[in-house]
Amino acid sequence: MALLQVEGLTKSFGARRVLRDVSFALDEGEIVGLVGTNGAGKSTLGDIVAGITAADSGLMALQGHPYAPLSTEDARHLGVGVVEQLVHIDPGLTVAQAVFRGTAQAGRPQEELRRQAQVLLAEVALDVDPDTLVGDLPHFVHGLVETARVLAEDTRLVVLDEVSAPLLPSEVTSLHSVAGRLSRQGRGVLYISHRLPEMLEVVDRVLVLRDGRIALDCPSAQMDPVRLAAETVGEPVTPPPPRVASVPAPVQADAAPARTTPRPAASDEVALRVRNLRVPGAVEGVDLLLRRGEVIGLTGHRSSGVREIAGALSGELPAITDELLLHGEQRSLGCTDDGSLALPVYRPDEDAYGVDPGETIARTLTQEAWGTLTDLRREIATLRGVIRTVHQMDVKTMSIRTVFGALSGGDQHKLALARWMSSSPRDVVVLHEPTRGLDVRARRQVRRMLDEATEHGTSVVVVSVDPDELAECCDRVGIVADGRVARWIDTGELAVDAVRERIVEAATAAA
Numbered sequence: 001m002a003l004l005q006v007e008g009l010t011k012s013f014g015a016r017r018v019l020r021d022v023s024f025a026l027d028e029g030e031i032v033g034l035v036g037t038n039g040a041g042k043s044t045l046g047d048i049v050a051g052i053t054a055a056d057s058g059l060m061a062l063q064g065h066p067y068a069p070l071s072t073e074d075a076r077h078l079g080v081g082v083v084e085q086l087v088h089i090d091p092g093l094t095v096a097q098a099v100f101r102g103t104a105q106a107g108r109p110q111e112e113l114r115r116q117a118q119v120l121l122a123e124v125a126l127d128v129d130p131d132t133l134v135g136d137l138p139h140f141v142h143g144l145v146e147t148a149r150v151l152a153e154d155t156r157l158v159v160l161d162e163v164s165a166p167l168l169p170s171e172v173t174s175l176h177s178v179a180g181r182l183s184r185q186g187r188g189v190l191y192i193s194h195r196l197p198e199m200l201e202v203v204d205r206v207l208v209l210r211d212g213r214i215a216l217d218c219p220s221a222q223m224d225p226v227r228l229a230a231e232t233v234g235e236p237v238t239p240p241p242p243r244v245a246s247v248p249a250p251v252q253a254d255a256a257p258a259r260t261t262p263r264p265a266a267s268d269e270v271a272l273r274v275r276n277l278r279v280p281g282a283v284e285g286v287d288l289l290l291r292r293g294e295v296i297g298l299t300g301h302r303s304s305g306v307r308e309i310a311g312a313l314s315g316e317l318p319a320i321t322d323e324l325l326l327h328g329e330q331r332s333l334g335c336t337d338d339g340s341l342a343l344p345v346y347r348p349d350e351d352a353y354g355v356d357p358g359e360t361i362a363r364t365l366t367q368e369a370w371g372t373l374t375d376l377r378r379e380i381a382t383l384r385g386v387i388r389t390v391h392q393m394d395v396k397t398m399s400i401r402t403v404f405g406a407l408s409g410g411d412q413h414k415l416a417l418a419r420w421m422s423s424s425p426r427d428v429v430v431l432h433e434p435t436r437g438l439d440v441r442a443r444r445q446v447r448r449m450l451d452e453a454t455e456h457g458t459s460v461v462v463v464s465v466d467p468d469e470l471a472e473c474c475d476r477v478g479i480v481a482d483g484r485v486a487r488w489i490d491t492g493e494l495a496v497d498a499v500r501e502r503i504v505e506a507a508t509a510a511a
């Protein structure tokens, strides 16, 4: 008997029919991957299973009994837990209180909860003091706190909605160990992710949600990331084009044969030169050279200093250098005078991206104040621009008057990034995880956005945990360890998966 049986689920939001006829089964001890494009309805399906939202029609059964949860509490009571894509935990709670909130143990003495929380946090490989306030934790940790909360309960089925999205490969491995343990205990896991190569390492079976239906239900052993990406979007997916080398590169055994429209090479002009960058207690002496039109990546473990390097460049952290040149001009760091460097920085997990979630797509993407559009031709051009962006980014919506907050997580991120890229000065920018939570097509679109920006002379520093993102977007990737760049990897003429492997290897070796 299946642990969860789903038959003919449908769900619409207004005129948008998201789930048309979804049927699948998930067995005890099975880890099942759920993939689909942004806005395909993965979270909606996960939310229905977890009692967050109700289906319009269709049936579910849990261990053979009719299952129609009225709320998350109801679902939890029946043995179904969820870690939502956008985790909201009261920042005033301690980690121990957060782990046990809403559970049967919540009323137990604090010291007991503290001890139990420590065990659960170790299980999700989270090295934080249970007395830490949630508000003092970095955002990426919240999903792991929620995962510990699910473990605290006697759940039979767990929905993990993009929990891996902000995690380093080593942290994803720990998450996978948790999923493996759940599976060995006979519990089921519905695992939603856009990080396909990693997902295929842990799931037993993969479901592709397309056009409101399960378009493919396939054992993971018969699937590879490229085919899965194609199944997700319903057409073949070409790898992103490489940078044109200014000097022809020697042919490599793992060179990518099929990439055709290359990104133009960066110019020789230096956009940013940093010598001996130091951030007290975190960065020991980093040299950076960023050419005009170049995209460099930086990655490393949480304590490697990578975030602090980015923080220093954006002027958020006090730092010192022996030399700092921005387009040949001497600059200073970490001070507030006119000569200080404060590179514009984009982060996907900033509160609602600085966007009002109740504002329409049209207004969100329109840079001018709405009331000032008095010239009809300009107004039409502006709205055309909005529609073009929505199309290019493949945003699933019925109208540009849809409010931003009603879009799927990935669609929100795409538009927020497009808005940010078009508004910030096109010079040198820092992007944190520009493709986080995006489907393969949207990732290509972001890559095109970066190509366009670099063609206009913008130079980019990408800070990321995701080896695929770094391999797809960057010309060079610096592996940061112990406050220094331990190694640079040239993505040059290599195939994306070969670059990815090198990044993972180098990052693991440097950790």
Ligand SMILES: Nc1ncnc2c1ncn2[C@@H]1O[C@H](COP(=O)(O)OP(=O)(O)OP(=O)(O)O)[C@@H](O)[C@H]1O
Binding pocket: 013, 016, 018, 036, 037, 038, 039, 040, 041, 042, 043, 044, 045, 085, 396, 397, 406, 407, 408, 409, 410, 411, 437
């Ligand atoms: N509360 C809501 N009100 C209106 N529309 C909604 C609501 N929740 C979801 N939708 C719409 O349902 C569709 C599916 O959203 P969902 O979040 O399930 O997609 P997803 O596959 O999880 O996407 P992503 O990969 O971007 O997270 C989207 O078009 C979204 O705009």
